[in-house]
Amino acid sequence: MRARSATATVGAIAAIGLLLAVSACSSNAQSSSEADTPRDVKLYGTDGNMANSFGEALKDSPAVLVGMKGTAPLTPLSEDFKRRVRGVDPNLTDFNYAGEAYDAVVVAALAAEAAKTVDPPQLAKQLIGVTTGDNVCETVAACLAAAKSGKNFKYRGVSLRRSGFTEVGEPSSAMYGVLSFGRNNTIDDAKTEFVGAGDEKTEQKGAAPPAGNGGKGGGQKPALKYGLLLPKTGALAFQGPPMFAAAKLAIKEINEAGGVLGQPVQVMEGDDGTNPDVAKATAEKFITDGVHVIIGAGASGVSKAVIPRVTQAGKVMISPSATSDELTKFEDKGLFFRTSPPDMLQAKAIADIIMRDGHSKVAIIARDDSYGSGLAESVRIDLTAAGIKPTDLLVLKYEAKDTYDPKTDENLFAPIAAKIKTFDATGILLVGFDESALAIKALITEKVKA
Structure with a gap:
């Protein structure tokens, strides 16, 4: 997929400056006082760290994030939806990926109702079709009614607003929020801009699969059972609450609308730990317990x-939140889907923001995993295509871990900060999770940043 008009749209957003103290070490002729002269350096982030809960990791420096900008897949959420999600979790400070989590649960329920069975492979055959039919329905109750009656329909929910899935089961288009941190290291909602990306034409077209017959035998069908494989611990734990709350809201509203196949749907909660081993153990338990649909993982x-x-x-x-481009072509037997858009769309939005702010020398700090490395590389390619010389781009990676110790892991980021000080970048992009706070602290220690 390609961004349809992200460049033109994001380009309309005004640059927001952040004056940060950096050491000007690029010239041997500089005096020590000149080397400490403040310069106009800006921080940028991605969906893994652009959240209020990330700012809490830097509460000892309440103004350090002021002016930091970044992107996150984010549909404008109605106050009604926020109210309903807060009814599940009153303590929410963010709604990142809440819409995507809600829609992930709903489309699975609609697919099961359309297939007339909870058998996962049969359910999977209907998943794309329930987002690409002919007649729009916008609520759980309306769409379930259409599925039960065998009508052709397309769900347009919270995040799946502009178009449905592609042939590989991911959004053909998406909305991004361009976010800015304000005082007290919190997102300034008044400065949030929404931009569209992707191409609705890549939505899978053609006749929807025929409705299922429910398989062999009659009588009451078994209940559709979900497993929530989302982060409660690890580097993405701060992003988990809105996804859990929105998924449970969807479960509640599906059951209020009569459930699926005449049965209330069931749900199990589990932790993916932002860690493959933790997630595998949780998934194994779900499989043993007869879960049909797993919502997750987070990273x-x-x-x-x-x-x-x-x-x-x-x-x-x-x-609802795995965005790596690598997953688009990953071998999944037609059973993996996502309601979050691939990173190639986010990369274009980020690159455009950086270019519109007038940078000519950019450093990227990225976690070394499929998310961090993939997104950093896509941004690098887009920045190069936009005119930044390869020699004026510095990509530095650090070990991806599920948890980071502020004391022992400072050595991961100190050398990175030192290299960026020498490189003398005017813009720094952080592609990571909550550990990005450690990178920022290393930049402060190295006097790359005030």
Whole structure:
């Protein structure tokens, strides 16, 4: 997929400056006082760290993130939806991927109702079709009614608003929020801009699969059973609450609308730990307990590690937040889907923001996994295509871990900060999760940043 008009749209957003103290070490002729002269350096982030909960990791420096900008797949959410999600979890501070989690649960329920069975492979055959039919329905109740009556329909929910799935089961288009941190290291909602990306024409077209007959035998069908494989611990734990809350809201509203195949749907909660081993253990428990649809995992690398076992067991897996481009062509036996858009769309939006802010020398700090490496490389390619010389781009990676110790892991980021100080970048992109706070602290220590 290609971004349809992200460049033109994001380009309309005004640059927001952040004056950061950096050491000007690029010239041997500089005096020590000149080397400490503040320069106009800006921080940028991605969906893994552009959240209020990320700012909490830097609460000892309440103004350090002021002006930091970044992107996240983010559909404008109605106040009604936010109210309903808060009804599940009143303590939410963010709604990142809440819409995607809600829609992941809903499309699986609609697919099961359309297939007339909870058998995962049969359910999977209907998943794309329930987002690409002819007649729009926008609520759980309306779409379930259409599925039950055998009508051709397309679900347009919270995140799946502009178009449905592609032939590989991922959004053909998406909305991104261009976010900015304000005072107290929190997102300034007044400065949030929404931009569209992707191409609705890549939505899978053609006749929807014929409705299922429910398989062999009659009588009451078994209940559709979900497993929530989302982060409660690890580097993405701060992103888990809105996804859990939205998924449970969808379960509640599906059951209020009569359930699926005449039965209330069931749900199990589990932790993916932002860690492949933790996620595999949780997925194994779900498989043993007869879960039909797994919602998750949260991170791309964790999803990639779990997909082989889940698909071997013949289960459906839908991630609301795994965005790595690598997953588009990953071997999944037609059982893996995602409601989050691939990173190639986000990369274009990020690159355009950086270019519109006038940078000519950019450093990228990225975690070394499928998410970090993939997104960093896509941004690098887009920045080069936009006119930045390869010699004016510096990509530095660090070891991807499920948890980071502020004391022992400072050595991961100190050398990176030192290299960036020498490189003398005017813009720094952080592609990571909550550990990005450690990278920022290393930049402060190295006097790359005030």
